[in-house]
Amino acid sequence: MAQHAAKGARFQAVTANRLSDGEVVYWAADNRWVEGFSEAEIADGADAAEALLARAMPADFEAYVLEPYLFEVLEDASFYKPASVRETIRAAGPTVRLDLGKQAGA
Amino acid sequence: MYRYDEFDHKLVADRVDQFRGQVERRVSGALTEDQFKPLRLMNGVYLQLHAYMLRVAIPYGTLRSEQMRMLAHIARKYDRGYGHFTTRQNIQYNWPALDQIPDLLDELASVEMHAIQTSGNCIRNVTSDQYAGAINDEIEDPRIISEIIRQWSTFHPEFTYLPRKFKIAVTGHVNDRAAIKLHDIGIVVKQNDAGEVGYEVHVGGGQGRTPFVAKKMNAFVPKAKLLAYLEAVMRVYNMLGRRDNSYKARIKILVHETGEDEMRRLVEAEFAKIDASQMLTVPQEEIDRISAYFAPPAFETLPADSDGFTKAQTADADFARFVRANVVAHKQAGYAIVNISLKPIGGVPGDATDAQMDVIADLAEHYSLDEVRVTHEQNLVLPHVQLDDLKTVYDVLAANQLATANLGLISDQIACPGLDYCNLANARSIPLAQEISERFADLDRQYDIGELKIKISGCINACGHHHVGHIGILGVDKKGTEFYQISLGGAADENAAIGQITGRAFTEEDIVDAIETVVTTYTDLRTDGERFIDTYNRVGMEPFKERLYD
Ligand code: HEM
Ligand code: SF4
Numbered sequence: 313m314a315q316h317a318a319k320g321a322r323f324q325a326v327t328a329n330r331l332s333d334g335e336v337v338y339w340a341a342d343n344r345w346v347e348g349f350s351e352a353e354i355a356d357g358a359d360a361a362e363a364l365l366a367r368a369m370p371a372d373f374e375a376y377v378l379e380p381y382l383f384e385v386l387e388d389a390s391f392y393k394p395a396s397v398r399e400t401i402r403a404a405g406p407t408v409r410l411d412l413g414k415q416a417g418a
Numbered sequence: 419m420y421r422y423d424e425f426d427h428k429l430v431a432d433r434v435d436q437f438r439g440q441v442e443r444r445v446s447g448a449l450t451e452d453q454f455k456p457l458r459l460m461n462g463v464y465l466q467l468h469a470y471m472l473r474v475a476i477p478y479g480t481l482r483s484e485q486m487r488m489l490a491h492i493a494r495k496y497d498r499g500y501g502h503f504t505t506r507q508n509i510q511y512n513w514p515a516l517d518q519i520p521d522l523l524d525e526l527a528s529v530e531m532h533a534i535q536t537s538g539n540c541i542r543n544v545t546s547d548q549y550a551g552a553i554n555d556e557i558e559d560p561r562i563i564s565e566i567i568r569q570w571s572t573f574h575p576e577f578t579y580l581p582r583k584f585k586i587a588v589t590g591h592v593n594d595r596a597a598i599k600l601h602d603i604g605i606v607v608k609q610n611d612a613g614e615v616g617y618e619v620h621v622g623g624g625q626g627r628t629p630f631v632a633k634k635m636n637a638f639v640p641k642a643k644l645l646a647y648l649e650a651v652m653r654v655y656n657m658l659g660r661r662d663n664s665y666k667a668r669i670k671i672l673v674h675e676t677g678e679d680e681m682r683r684l685v686e687a688e689f690a691k692i693d694a695s696q697m698l699t700v701p702q703e704e705i706d707r708i709s710a711y712f713a714p715p716a717f718e719t720l721p722a723d724s725d726g727f728t729k730a731q732t733a734d735a736d737f738a739r740f741v742r743a744n745v746v747a748h749k750q751a752g753y754a755i756v757n758i759s760l761k762p763i764g765g766v767p768g769d770a771t772d773a774q775m776d777v778i779a780d781l782a783e784h785y786s787l788d789e790v791r792v793t794h795e796q797n798l799v800l801p802h803v804q805l806d807d808l809k810t811v812y813d814v815l816a817a818n819q820l821a822t823a824n825l826g827l828i829s830d831q832i833a834c835p836g837l838d839y840c841n842l843a844n845a846r847s848i849p850l851a852q853e854i855s856e857r858f859a860d861l862d863r864q865y866d867i868g869e870l871k872i873k874i875s876g877c878i879n880a881c882g883h884h885h886v887g888h889i890g891i892l893g894v895d896k897k898g899t900e901f902y903q904i905s906l907g908g909a910a911d912e913n914a915a916i917g918q919i920t921g922r923a924f925t926e927e928d929i930v931d932a933i934e935t936v937v938t939t940y941t942d943l944r945t946d947g948e949r950f951i952d953t954y955n956r957v958g959m960e961p962f963k964e965r966l967y968d
Contacts, residue, residue, distance in 0.1 A: 332445065333515035334469035375447040378465060384898075396898035397846075398837060402467050406838035408766055408848045412498055412513075413468050 321384035323392060324361040325352040326368040327402065328377035336402045336414070337377060339368035345377060347414065349403040354385055354392050429572075430532045437461045438520035445517060458516075460540075461523070462533025466839045469513045474526060474533050478546035478564040478588075479507035479792040483783040486790050488529045490775035496522045501775070503760060503768045505832055505883055506585075507545050507792040512839055534572070540580060541571035541652075545587045547595045548791040551712060552801040554749040557607045558615050559712045560590035563644060566700060566708055570645050580656065582667040585624075586648075592912060597794055599623045599632045599914035600886060602669045603651060608638055616640045621651055621681070622673030625880035629916045630670040633678045635685060641705065643689075646698040650688035654681070715787040715802060720752025724805035736823070737812050739861065743823040745808065752805055756786075758798040758815060759822040759830060763859045764852050767833040768796030777818045785811050794910075795871075796832055797825065827864040828872060828937070829855035832883050836876030836893060837900070843876035845893025845900035845926075850874055853930045858937075867937060870950045871910070886910040888951045889936055890917045891929070902929040904936065906962055907954045918959055921967055932966055939965045 326339040337345040338352035346352070355361040361382050368380045384395035394400045405413015437457070444454040458464075462473040474489070481489075489509055493501045496518055497511040504510055514522060526532060544564040551559045567586060587598040590607040598604030604620035616638045623632030639647045655669045658676070673681050692698055731738040746755040758778065761767050770778075778798060782790045785807045786800035793799060803811055815821040824830045831854065834840065836847030851874055858864055873887030877894075884890035886908040894901045901923035908917030924932045937950075939962050944953045954962070 329465055329469075332517055334465055334513075336468060372447065374450050378451050397900055398467070398843070398898070401837055401846075405468060406848075407846065408838050408852065 321361075321395070322356065323385040323387060324355050324364070324382045325349075325385050325392075325394075326365050326380050326382055327352070327399070328368070328380035330377055331375070334378075339364065339380070343367065349394065349414075350391075352385075352392075355382075426530070427527075430527045430530075430534070433461070433532065433534060434520060434523045434527055437523065441516060441520055460534070461519075463516070463519060464841075466512065466835070466841050467837075468839065470516055470519070471839070472511045472514045472519060472522070472533060473504070474509050474511070474531060475543045476507050476509060476531075476792050477568055478544055478550070478561045479548050479794075480550070480561060481782075481790040481792065482529075483779040483788050483790065485529045485531055486775055486779035486782060488526060488531065490772040490779065492522055492525065493772040493775065495525075500769050500771045502766075502835065503770065503792050503796050503798065505794045505796060505834075505881060506543065507548075507794055508543065509792070510835075512835075541567075541574070541584045541586065544568050544571075545585070545596055545601075545794060547589045547591055548793040548799045549595060549746065549755055549801065550590060550791075551714065552748055552750075552753075552755050553591055554747060555592070556590045556749070557609050558590050559709075560588040560596075560605075560607055561712050562705075562709050563605065563607070563617065564588045565711070566645065566705070567648065569708075570648075570698075580652075584652075584655075584669070594910075594912040594914075595793070597883070597886065597910040597914070599912075600625055600629075600883075600910060601632065603648065604632050605644075610638055614640065617644050617647075619644075619647060619651075621685075622670045623914070624668050624670040625883060625885050626668070627878045627880075628671065628674075629880065629885040630674060631914045631916060632670075633673055633681070635678075635682050642699050642702070643693060645700055646692045647685075647689050649692055649698050650685050653688050653692075654684045658684075714750075715789070717750045717753065717787075717802070718804070720750075720804065720806075722751040724752065727805040727808055730809040734809075736816070736821075737809060740812055740816075740821055740823040741808070743827065743865075744821075744825045748802065750802070754803050754805055754808060756800040756803045756808070756811060757793075757825045758800065758820050759824055760797050760820075761824060761830045761851075761855065762819050762822045763824075763829060763855050765819075765855070766848050767831055767851050770798070774818055774820060777814060777820070781811055781814055795830065797830070823861060824864060826869045826871070828858045828867050828870045829864060830871075831855065832871075832873040832887070834875050834882035836874070836882075840876060842879060843893065844878075844895035845876050845902065847874040847876040847882055847891075847893060850891060850893075850902065850926075850929060854933055857930055857934060867941065868949050870937070872933070873908070873910075883910060884908075885916050886914065887917060888954070889933065891933075894923055896923075900926050902926070904929075904932060904966070906936065906959060907951070909951060920959065920963055935965050936962055 340346040341353040355364040404415040443449045464471040502510045546560045585601045586603045587596040587601040588605040600623045606618040619636045620632035621635045744757040787802040791799035831851045833847040833851035837843035871888045873883040874891040875882035875884040890905040892903045903923040904920045905917035909915045
């Protein structure tokens with residue numbers, strides 16, 4: 313799969329797809345999956361990232377989501393944004409159908 | 419058209435029941451994703467970026483109007499009001515919820531449709547010529563042998579776990595509209611000097627990471643022996659095909675590494691064994707039974723010309739353009755083949771809304787003897803329209819944004835879903851197709867440029883057929899940023915060829931200008947009557963390279 317976390321990334325977050333409908337979800341600080349990237353917990357540094365991924369994958373994680381993984385996040389002024397085009401599109405929806413995906417509700 | 423027999427009905431119904439149970443067990447946690455994934459893939463369910471994706475089979479690209487209406491209904495009820503017609507003559511839905519897919523499949527089964535053989539390492543849905551049974555000079559309707567192959571291959575015990583997926587395409591006409599030489603097996607219906615119908619078999623074509631044009635393995639396999647011959651090919655592949663590396667597990671690699679002559683020798687030896695056993699000789703009654711399903715529909719006897727049709731073209735210039743670009747002569751006097759472009763200027767190639775699908779279903783029912791076809795170039799076809807009805811059909815199409823008169827022209831591009839939807843993508847394909855079609859929106863300019871096939875893939879898997887585009891575009895990823903590589907000189911027809919890469923890739927900002935440079939290089943260099951591909955074949959890569967990278 314293309315465009316996953318770059319080695320040496322400073323900030324990372326954990327994402328997956330929800331089992332029931334495939335919706336893109338993020339691991340949040342209060343230990344649950346949320347739909348919005350803005351609520352994702354951001355890990356600073358490689359060790360924090362590994363710990364974050366471990367928390368997102370308790371023994372029964374497969375009952376909720378598919379294939380959680382870390383991806384790189386950039387700090388932009390006062391907020392964070394996904395580093396890659398791929399994760400930007402996952403966080404928003406298809407760039408060719410602005411009426412669909414998360415961006416539609418925004 | 420082929421209708422399910424009891425066996426088919428039961429098979430599909432059982433399969434949906436089985437899948438319903440599997441989904442329930444996955445959702446309850448009884449199955450892990452590792453256990454479930456191969457099961458969902460066998461039922462056409464993929465995971466894309468934003469949601470699941472369901473691929474529904476449209477065997478040899480033929481639909482009845484009630485089936486098209488069902489596809490519309492599914493888009494409305496289970497998806498977001500649209501579907502995407504693909505290069506494999508299938509339709510993909512981009513947003514179905516996993517727990518609703520069994521119900522969706524039940525509804526599909528009610529019109530004899532399913533998602534079997536649309537994924538996984540099996541013999542995939544057989545593809546064919548969208549003009550089958552309608553075009554002049556066809557030797558035999560290619561859907562007859564396609565259906566025989568489908569019945570032989572579906573759930574064939576030896577073919578459930580092949581080293582990799584396996585794709586077969588058939589054409590019954592010298593003009594190949596099914597890209598048969600880019601399939602694992604490509605079949606051309608032939609007639610020998612004695613007037614008997616048989617099959618020329620090409621083996622080892624494919625795209626993906628290592629593209630190859632198939633090699634002609636046998637110039638004439640008699641009709642009754644085709645399955646025996648195909649079985650021989652499959653056995654050699656199953657015995658020798660590499661399973662150690664999924665990229666190398668395709669038969670194209672086996673043919674390449676074994677060599678064409680040795681491969682032919684192996685296949686012929688196996689064929690002789692199978693043939694001697696007579697096990698796979700198809701009885702004439704069976705051939706007749708299946709042929710009957712594809713007997714010509716009830717054409718009326720009509721004059722070859724229609725006054726009304728001629729007058730309508732004089733009165734309406736847009737209609738005349740549509741006729742010129744999208745309408746093809748029919749074998750039956752008084753009828754025509756109507757191509758419906760799913761490439762409106764600025765649109766998403768291959769997408770149709772539920773409302774559009776309903777409109778097309780209605781048109782097929784009233785004006786095309788109940789039939790619709792899907793093309794591998796992601797368009798639709800009304801195969802049997804009376805000349806007298808053409809203007810009416812056109813007006814309805816035009817009122818529903820379905821009358822773009824661009825068939826085979828620069829804006830009639832193939833594009834895979836790319837990074838807007840696909841989990842494997844490196845770069846987006848659709849926005850590029852949209853920008854190119856907007857850049858060349860002027861139809862007069864498109865007619866001047868003439869036949870030009872642009873094909874775009876978002877990664878090397880080549881679902882968008884970029885290797886065989888006259889101009890191919892491949893999305894590549896450089897550190898999370900999209901780049902696009904151009905190739906030239908590919909072709910997917912009877913003169914199939916793999917395109918050559920021009921050189922370094924272009925940025926998203928520069929790629930459309932680069933395409934325009936390629937096009938103007940062609941228009942500057944062409945001689946009278948030369949199409950893009952002719953000019954390229956005459957002058958080669960250099961002049962294009964010079965202009966692109968000077
Ligand atoms: C997002 C869903 C899709 C996924 C995950 C997917 C996956 C793949 C993969 C992995 C291959 C490589 C095969 C190989 O190298 O052996 C492939 C090839 C191909 N796919 Fe897709 N694909 C998708 C969508 C599509 C669509 C939308 C189309 C039609 C427009 C399509 C048509 C094809 C074709 C024609 C090939 C080339 C087969 C060959 O190697 O000859 N796929 N696909
Ligand atoms: S070519 Fe690549 S990006 Fe495009 S649909 Fe196929 S796998 Fe996805």
